[in-house]
Amino acid sequence: MAYSDGNDCFTWEDNGVATFDGYDVAELAESYPTPFYLLSQKQIRKNFEQFKEAFSGADGGIRIYYSVKGNFESVVLSTLAEMGAGAEISGAMDMELAKRAGMNPSQVVFDGPCKSIEEIEAALEWGVHMIDIESLTEARDVNEVAGRMGRKLDVGIRIDPVLSKPYYDKVIATYRKKFGLPIDQALEVGCQINEFENLNLKCIMTHIGSQVFHPNRYVLTLEKIFDLAKGFKSRGIEINEINMGGGYPAQSMRNLRISRRFRIAKILEKFDRIDVQASSIYDFGKAITGKYNELKKSTGLSPQLSIEPGRCIVSNACVTVGKVLIIKNDWLFTDVSINNLPENLFFSEWRTVWPGHKPNEESKNYNISGPTLATQDVHFFKRDVPDLKEGSPMAILDTGAYSIARSNQFTRPRVAVYAVTDSGDITMVRRPESVDDVLAMQVWPNRDTEQKKASGE
Ligand SMILES: Cc1ncc(COP(=O)(O)O)c(C=O)c1O
Known part of the structure; x- marks a missing residue:
């Protein structure tokens, strides 16, 4: 092979x-x-350049937040910062790393299901671009901190697009409802979040898995997110950013063989299906930006498109x-x-x-x-x-x-x-x-x- x-x-x-x-x-x-x-360092540069190029067709450009947790070595973060990448952080440690790399807080988004009050305070003090909220409890905390700091804050919500019949990996489906808000609750909960005195709902964010093999999964998710954004619009809430998260496959593993230590791999090998083929990053870029451009036109909405790649860059x-x-x-x-x-x-x-x-x-x-x-x-x-x-x-x-x-x-x-x-x-x-x-x-x-x-x- x-x-x-x-x-x-x-x-x-x-x-x-x-x-x-x-x-x-x-x-x-x-x-x-x-x-x-x-x-x-050269490979990091090449991967980031290719990624940018692959998504360059997005109408209005694309914001790229590198997912710091995947590899936070100094050479990775400083190279990406120098190349203009933003960062997706998931806690105080990632935040410190992004600062040390010289990342601009206006290009940093803060994700994760359990942000502490101290982390929320630190994120607001530093001036991060977006906090993606995953629950009403968290919304209450962010609202309280923003109020204490005399701030009115733009926030995002993370949604989990998986309903009963997942259209992607079983592994991810096992964890459905763990991260973000189930899509069928997102409209109601999002409106409640927007009603907090110090919060304005502005972004819908999602993350559908890792080493995802086919762009179709993103395309289907984008449709759901635009539907949700339309729902918010009808309730008077203007979504100005759609963040599609990470999950894009490592290009060197487009022909990925699953290790035979896993029983499922032995069965797949028997049927000659142990090789899993992933699409190229250009196919992902084309399919996602193409769908985004189309939905922008057909809905009349114009949110900024953003993404949070990790694995495929490093x-x-x-x-x-x-x-x-x-x-x-x-x-x-x-x-x-x-x-x-x-x-x-x-x-x-x-x-x-x-x-x-x-x-x-x-x-x-x-x-x-x-x-x-x-x-x-x-x-x-x-x-x-x-x-x-x-x-x-x-x-x-x-x-x-x-x-x-x-x-x-x-x-x-x-x-x-x-x-x-x-x-x-x-x-x-x-x-x-x-x-x-x-x-x-x-x-x-x-x-x-x-x-x-x-x-x-
Ligand atoms: C919220 C979020 N965004 C982005 C990523 C990056 O994913 P990947 O490394 O698969 O691109 C992750 C990884 O778990 C994540 O949880």
């Missing part, structure tokens, strides 16, 4: 040489302590590099743990490469494990791999989204992040944590006091 569609900065040649943004990955595995993440801009540690029976242990890649379980089976070996070399069958003492620290089961040795390098592609951001410290500190910068140099953008870093947050009983007590001083 193809590892690169020619759109990303990774290559794996027939002679076994694997490169990431021009660097030989096997050599990197020798030069830097493994495991580590390696980002590409996924293929990162590779995780590691080594084989120990081979025992049919288990092959690597120094990369699923701690480092908690979200990649769905696909890392098919995105793992073995630099120094040919792409189709498959001579041994192993279960590929991480190094921790966690039973489930397994990248994948029973997979044919080349004749690997202890010390052989490995690389997992497409680890830019929700990997570093979600990595955890189960039995070991988190690892370093490097970036190949625009100039082609490699620079460290996050130092590896030490054991002391991790333990510094722990509170131990004051041993001095205990000792003094014991010796009767």
Whole structure:
């Protein structure tokens, strides 16, 4: 299967040489302590440029809020800020990151189901463009803070477009009614929100999933949102922004294979349906902006279109590099743990490469494990791999989204992040944590006091 569609900065040649943004990955595995993440600044730029271009057909332009939580490394945020991206933040930490990156608050939207009073205050003080409200309780809080600050605030509501029969992924449907307001309640609740003394309802926002494969789902959602906007108009409320959220697929994973660790994948494989095809970002841009332009015309409404991409901007801009540690029976242990890649379980089976070996070399069958003492620290089961040795390098592609951001410290500190910068140099953008870093947050009983007590001083 193809590892690169020619759109990303990774290559794996027939002679076994694997490169990431021009660097030989096997050599990197020798030069830097493994495991580590390696980002590409050029790839981040390219992904953002392509995204902008894909959506450039929107009548009145498009506002792009990069979803900070997907990857909040300094090089990612400062590159995107410099390129004019706004940000979607979901709490105080994201807010601080957006500030550090130099993002303009007038291009920042604040999402999430449980914003604290302190976070709402901080967002208003900083002057964020929009707070997207998800419940009446939250509306009450935002109204109260705005009142205290003497402000009349434009706000959005997040809607959940899924009704009883979802037209997209079962995974997402499982969580229906969790985020936002169910679409069949949105008109009434939205009007109630607008009645709060200090709030003006101005935006409808939604987010329909992640790695969504087909633009049709957005098109159907847009129709529902315009209907809702018409409903608000008939109640005297003018919606001036429609935010379609994130979910656009990583382009490097347009031919995505679901990992066989999931039972459903085994069934799909049997029927030769394990490969899931995603549309290109240009198809998404064309379908969404085309529908938006059409609905604008047919309804006479003219809300600004905005979006919150995350994964598709960063996924293929990162590779995780590691080594084989120990081979025992049919288990092959690597120094990369699923701690480092908690979200990649769905696909890392098919995105793992073995630099120094040919792409189709498959001579041994192993279960590929991480190094921790966690039973489930397994990248994948029973997979044919080349004749690997202890010390052989490995690389997992497409680890830019929700990997570093979600990595955890189960039995070991988190690892370093490097970036190949625009100039082609490699620079460290996050130092590896030490054991002391991790333990510094722990509170131990004051041993001095205990000792003094014991010796009767
Ligand atoms: C509200 C919201 N917007 C945008 C995103 C970004 O989604 P993606 O990374 O799939 O583009 C997310 C991700 O969960 C989200 O929750």
